[in-house]
Amino acid sequence: MxxxxxxxxxxxxxxxxxxxxxxxxxxxxxxxxxxxxxxxxxxxxxxxxxxxxxxxxxxxxxxxxxxxxxxxxxxxxxxxxxxxxxxxxxxxxxxxxxxxxxxxxxxxxxxxxxxxxxxxxxxxxxxxxxxxxxxxxxxxxxxxxxxxxxxxxNNIVLAGATSVSTTVAAKADVKISKPQEMVEYWYQEAEQSEKEAFSSWAFQNRKQVSEDLKTTGKPSEMLGYWYKKASEEQRSQILTWLLKVE
Known part of the structure; x- marks a missing residue:
């Protein structure tokens, strides 16, 4: 690179x-x-x-x-x-x-x-x-x-692709919390319908978890459990990660 x-x-x-x-x-x-x-x-x-x-x-x-x-x-x-x-x-x-x-x-x-x-x-x-x-x-x-x-x-050649100095690293190392680590694991184990249900529920409960995740299955159960254990800052990090994954 x-x-x-x-x-x-x-x-x-x-x-x-x-x-x-x-x-x-x-x-x-x-x-x-x-x-x-x-x-x-x-x-x-x-x-x-x-x-x-x-x-x-x-x-x-x-x-x-x-x-x-x-x-x-x-x-x-x-x-x-x-x-x-x-x-x-x-x-x-x-x-x-x-x-x-x-x-x-x-x-x-x-x-x-x-x-x-x-x-x-x-x-x-x-x-x-x-x-x-x-x-x-x-x-x-x-x-x-x-x-x-x-x-x-398209025959495009960039002449000056060396720009200016960095104050925030583009690929900054991010320390992942335990709740986010477990959410990422169980999210990969979940079915597509469970992923969609969890994402919608998590964003609706981004400030404070006021209701349980109403789905069945072990992945959904663990997603809801670890999201509820997360602090508000950790939930914010989880939501940011959700926006990044495809």
């Missing part, structure tokens, strides 16, 4: 940018970065919504991660990844979904024609090249290889 450094400013999208001469990217709350200039960010409990890149050509792979409604229940949604290639200088840009996504039907429509809107500080739409990042196959996705294949097919 080629080395590069990205300045990550953790906070809300609305936070004002610093005045350095570079390209400042802000992400909508539902948009998550996957790859920046060919380097996969990996999993982190710290949500990265703002970062700086050098002037010139840059490439970002993003996807939508949020809860959507399905017949009154909530379930996690990870959209197809989209690669955005842009060439800008001394500007501030915001990347947002091009349409409102609140339900599973909205999510299905977005995945059919995924598109993001890029605007500058004047709220003007900026024209960029964007395409769905296609999977290469296999049990898990390798976004770096997929992006390399995309760039080769």
């Amino acid at each position: 080629k080395s590069f450094k990205i300045l990550l400013l953790v906070g809300l999208v609305g936070t004002s940018f610093q005045s350095a001469a570079d390209v400042k990217i802000g992400l909508n709350q539902d948009v998550q970065p996957v790859v920046i200039n060919g380097d996969e960010l990996g999993f982190s409990l710290t949500s990265k919504k703002e970062f700086n890149l050098e002037n010139g050509q840059n490439q970002i792979v993003v996807q939508i991660e949020k809860l959507v409604q399905n017949r009154g229940e909530y379930e996690k949604y990870n959209s197809v990844p989209v690669v955005i290639t842009l060439e800008q200088a001394d500007t501030s840009l915001t990347i947002s979904p091009s349409s409102k996504i609140a339900t599973t039907e909205d999510a299905k429509q977005f995945d059919k024609q995924p598109k993001f809107t890029v605007k500058n500080a004047n709220n003007d739409v900026v024209n960029v090249q964007q395409d769905r990042l296609e999977a290469l196959g296999g049990f898990t996705r390798d976004y770096e290889k997929e992006l390399a294949a995309y760039n080769e097919a």
